[in-house]
Amino acid sequence: MTAQPFRFPVAARYAGMESSPLKDIFSLAARENVxxxxxxxxxxxLFDLxxxxxxxxxxLTHQGTRALQYGVSEGEKELREQAARRLSRTVPTDASQIRVTSGSQEGLFVIAQAMLEPGDVVLVESPTYLAAVQAFAVHGAHMIxxxxxxxxxxxxxxxHAIRTHHPRLVYLIPTFQNPTGRTMPVERRQAxxxxxxxxxxxxxxxxxxxxLTFTGATWAPIASLPGMSERTLLLNSMSKLMAPGVRIGWMRAEGPILDTLAVAKAAISMQSSVVDQLTVARYLDTADLDAHVKQVSAVHRERRDAMAAALTPLLPADARITHxxxxxxxxxxxxxxxxxQDMLAEAVDAGVAYLPGWSFFASDPDRSTMRLSFVxxxxxxxxxxxxxxxxxxxGRSAHL
Amino acid sequence: MTAQPFRFPVAARYAGMESSPLKDIFSLAARENVxxxxxxxxxxxLFDLxxxxxxxxxxLTHQGTRALQYGVSEGEKELREQAARRLSRTVPTDASQIRVTSGSQEGLFVIAQAMLEPGDVVLVESPTYLAAVQAFAVHGAHMIxxxxxxxxxxxxxxxHAIRTHHPRLVYLIPTFQNPTGRTMPVERRQAxxxxxxxxxxxxxxxxxxxxLTFTGATWAPIASLPGMSERTLLLNSMSKLMAPGVRIGWMRAEGPILDTLAVAKAAISMQSSVVDQLTVARYLDTADLDAHVKQVSAVHRERRDAMAAALTPLLPADARITHxxxxxxxxxxxxxxxxxQDMLAEAVDAGVAYLPGWSFFASDPDRSTMRLSFVxxxxxxxxxxxxxxxxxxxGRSAHL
Structure with a gap:
């Protein structure tokens, strides 16, 4: 008789998630020469190293002992002040309305912890950002x-969806959306x-x-519209503007939920790295982030153009791409x-990988879609x- | 008619937790001249600045672009290797068995996410570390x-408690326990x-x-005992050894739960700060952490002695303190x-604060207890x- 190896019990929220099609996709995409x-x-x-x-x-020279010490769950004062200053360009914001998180992913998770009960509905764009879906889904939320x-x-x-499903929360990415790259115009935001x-x-x-605008045009967040700031949790991240490896983001909120967000953040991770928080604050205070972002966006625009120019003539007649x-x-x-999804293995064999679009749909996926990062x-x-x-x-067209 | 201010719905797990007695205690303790x-x-x-x-x-000089880029949820390879090297002093450990977390708090939260269903029982020491209790409790676990x-x-x-309550998990702090400072001897660990x-x-x-030993004696973790490594999630933190503000810890596990832990970590925060991870790995590789910890512990020992010497003659006859x-x-x-708890306001007025012990009990608190940090x-x-x-x-004794 052989003893059975011990197996830890796993919560239903992660049952069967040890492996995932997405993990397999990223493994494929990470193959050499792809x-x-x-x-x-x-x-x-392009990092502002x-x-x-x-x-x-x-x-570490001027705030060393403080940077290495415990901080507070709300986030370091200097960083909350920098965040409030940037946000106030479009939404008047006080530093006390900022909650620092370890990237936006933790921000989404904190929101889910603070607000969601199993069975709650969260309405999302179809398609939407898949890691947000996961942060909500592991709280037992039903994504529509x-x-x-x-x-x-x-x-x-x-x-119609709100009146039908009574969602606990609506989750939107109004500007340069992931995965589509689309932006809601002002009139749509108002509606x-x-x-x-x-x-x-x-x-x-x-x-x-x-x-990360290519035209110079920017869009004020929905949170800036009349009546909206008090009912919106507005998430920002330094991952795309400064560096993802630093894992610093924040959210803006108003009222009693600010206390709940801080308590949830404390339960999850006490506080974000104080070293990283103070460094981001110092960077925002002294570097010209706007100029850096402008430079990076100019490079990204060339790459978008290169991708769109190369892709357009190769597409089937009734294909559509976003601009x-x-x-x-x-x-x-x-x-x-x-x-x-079905075509991916062949693409990888040909030395190119993308993300099949089905994974971005909460339901009824369009399986002919793909997301292509051009940056x-x-x-x-x-x-x-x-x-x-x-x-x-x-090659596929020939077989249709 | 005045419009009601908007209120976000709050999940039951955080209902009524906007404020807490503990928060009030720490506010009191933070008063000037206390x-x-x-x-x-x-x-x-004492930081090794x-x-x-x-x-x-x-x-940032030699791994700059990598430090600023996305990493992996499992944690950076160099840090996992350093963690495995240190753990292998008592429990043979491969880097693949390490999961990096943003401090032990996130480690405890990741475990709760991966394993706990609402209504599950977690057995803890009475008293035990209160933030662990919170990470478990917000997952609906019943702490006994x-x-x-x-x-x-x-x-x-x-x-008896296991056979009565069928816990999903037992949580223990065997060495220099928080809050008591007690250590389980080898025979107790075996039992x-x-x-x-x-x-x-x-x-x-x-x-x-x-x-952080004062005598030079150290205790191998329970995970090192025969049969235990496969059923133990062993958590380490750099907060007390190096610096809490860096927010880096890790846990050791074996088998399929490692994948679940990585998926849960990704849902919570994608990955820990890559800058901080690589820095801790570099520090562990080049600094003499053992010598530093020895120095710090020598200072702590003097402080424990000072506290015990001052406190002992002032205590009521049937009081007990740990050593x-x-x-x-x-x-x-x-x-x-x-x-x-009742005595705290008076103590703060006298310029001294402690943590009332009731908060460390899952049930039946001994309200005469207090935790005193001597470091x-x-x-x-x-x-x-x-x-x-x-x-x-x-003054209190006079009124008994």
Whole structure:
């Protein structure tokens, strides 16, 4: 008789999640000699390394013992002040309304912890950011996707879904959305705000990409519209603007929920790295982040152009791609008969990877879709890899 | 008619937790001119600042773009290797068995996420670390305290509680326990391991203080005993050894739960700060942490002595205090008729603060108890403040 190896009990929320199709996709995409457009990975050559290093050095020289000591769950004062200053460009914000998190992912998780009961409905754009879906789903929330068009979530569909499903929360990414790259125009934001006000519904507004504009145009968050700031949890991240490895983000809120968010954050991780928080504050105080973001966005725009130019002539007749005015992602729907998941292994064999779009849908996935990040590689690399992707698509077309 | 201000719905797990007695206690303790023994706050003068600053500098110079980029949920390879190397002194450990977390608090939360269903029972020492209780409790777990004596949890009581309550998990802090400072001797560890093996029960073994020894003696974790490594999640933290502000810890596990822990970590916060992870790895690789910990522990020992020497003659006749051989905390039970919570305001007025012990009990609190951290202040400051505390206790004695 052999003793059975011990197995830890696993909570139902993670049952069967030891492996996942997405993990397999990212493993595939990480294969050698594969140009991957799968992850939203910044080009490390574009990091503002010297000023960031300078900020760490300054903090450890001038605030060393404080940086190494325990902080508070709300976040370090200097960082909350910098965050409030940036947010106040569009939404008047006091430092006391900021809660620091270890990236936006933790912010989404904190919101879920603070607000969601098993069985609650969360309405999301269809398609939407999959890691947000996961943070909500492991709290037992039921995710329902709401119809979108080229201007984002459709207000009538949103209102109908709210009245039908009584969601605990609506989650939107209004600017340079992940995965589609689409942006809600001002009129659409107003229409959505009216729906949320009329139905007395809270909003989690995720804005990690809003400053990464290619045209110079920026959009004030829905939180800035009349009546909306008190019912919106507005999330920002330094991951896309400064560096993802630093894991610093924050959210803006008003009223008693601020205390609940701090208690939830304390239960999850006490506080975010004080060294990193003070360093980000110092960086925001002394570096010219706006100028840096402008430079990076100019490079990203060239890469978007390279990707769109290469991809467009290779697409099937009834395919559609988005033309994002900022952010990191381009979204392609190949159309009837194509299955981007099914095609991926062949693409990887041809040396190119993308993220199949089905994973971004809470329900009724369009399996012909794919998300392509254009920020990681140079225009030349993008052009070559997209050519190879085009050949794979053409091979499929021949069999339709 | 005035419009009602909007209120976000709050999950039941945080209902009524916007404020807490503990928060009020820490606010009291933070008052000016109060010597606080309430928090487990390291003395910042003892931080190994120059080598830590050197490690940040090296990482940003030699691994800069990698440090600023996304990492993996499991944790950076170098840090997992360093963790495995240290753990292997007592439990043979491969880097693949390490999961990095943002401090032990996140480690406890990850375990709760991965394992606990609402209504599950978690058995804990009575008293035990209150923030662990919170991480479990917000997952709907029912915490049950098990009888302890001067050698830690009582094996017969543990077995009885396991057979009665069928816990999902047992949580123990065997070395220099928080809040009591007590340590389980080897024979007690063996007896506890036998109970856990006989009842097929998993263990979360929290070991943040084990290296902070005053006598040179150290204790191998329960995870190192025969049959135990596969059923134990063993948590380490760099907060007490290196610096809490860096927020880096890790846990050791075996088998399929490692995948679940990584998925849960990803849902919570994607990954811990890559900058901080690589810096801790560099620090562990190049600095002499053991020598540093030895120096710090020698200072802590003097402070424990100062506190015990000052406190002992001032205590009521039937009071008891612990004599920890390491760690950060001394535990005092004033005995029949005393209420440490009730006495706190008076103590703070006299310029000294402690943590009332009731908060460390899952049930049946001994309200005469208090936890005193001896690591933050110099022996002189400790001596003066304890004198003032003695006068407050004496004032209470007069009324008994």
């Amino acid at each position: 140009v991957s457009f799968a992850g939203g990975i910044p080009d490390p050559q 010297a000023p960031i290093k300078g900020a760490y050095d300054w903090v 996707g709401v119809e979108t068009d080229e201007h984002g979530v459709v207000p009538d569909a949103l209102e 959505v705000a009216e729906v949320l006000l009329r139905t007395d519904t809270p909003l989690a507004e995720d804005d990690p990409y809003g400053e 994002p005015d900022g952010g990191m992602f381009l979204w392609a729907a190949l159309g009837e008969g194509y299955d981007a 990681t590689h140079s225009p030349e690399v993008i052009g070559d890899a997209i050519q190879r992707l085009g050949e794979v698509i053409a | 010597v606080s023994f309430a928090g487990g706050i390291p003395d910042p003068q 120059a080598p830590i600053k050197g490690a940040y500098d090296w990482v 305290g098990v009888e302890t004596d001067e050698h830690g949890v009582v094996p017969d009581a543990l077995e 506890v391991a036998e109970v856990l093996l006989r009842t097929d029960t998993p263990l979360a073994e929290d070991d943040p203080y084990g290296e 920890p051989d390491g760690g950060m905390f001394l535990w005092a039970a004033l005995g029949e008729g005393y209420d440490a 933050t202040h110099s022996p002189e400051v400790i001596g003066d403040a304890i004198q003032r505390l003695g006068e407050v206790i004496a």
